[in-house]
Amino acid sequence: MFSDATTHGIAYQYDARVPVFLAGLGIKPGEYLSAATPADIAPTLAFLAGIELSASEGRVLVEALAPLPPSTPAASTAPRR
Numbered sequence: 001m002f003s004d005a006t007t008h009g010i011a012y013q014y015d016a017r018v019p020v021f022l023a024g025l026g027i028k029p030g031e032y033l034s035a036a037t038p039a040d041i042a043p044t045l046a047f048l049a050g051i052e053l054s055a056s057e058g059r060v061l062v063e064a065l066a067p068l069p070p071s072t073p074a075a076s077t078a079p080r081r
Contacts, residue, residue: 020040025068027064032061036061
């Protein structure tokens with residue numbers, strides 16, 4: 001059976017790098033050029049909300065995190081940098 005659907009592979013560099021924007025409490029202003037994937041967004045937001053994920057394919061984007069005040073839920077579970 002033939003399909004016109006595309007795959008997840010890409011042939012063009014301009015499609016390979018897509019920006020991720022984070023803003024708000026706990027986010028350090030700046031531009032970070034380290035590699036990140038869509039799988040990193042959920043662990044990062046869960047960390048900021050003080051939620052522990054049972055499993056995750058991604059990582060917490062610690063390079064973009066600002067120090068949190070002690071009263072913030074995520075402050076007690078901060079990953080080591």
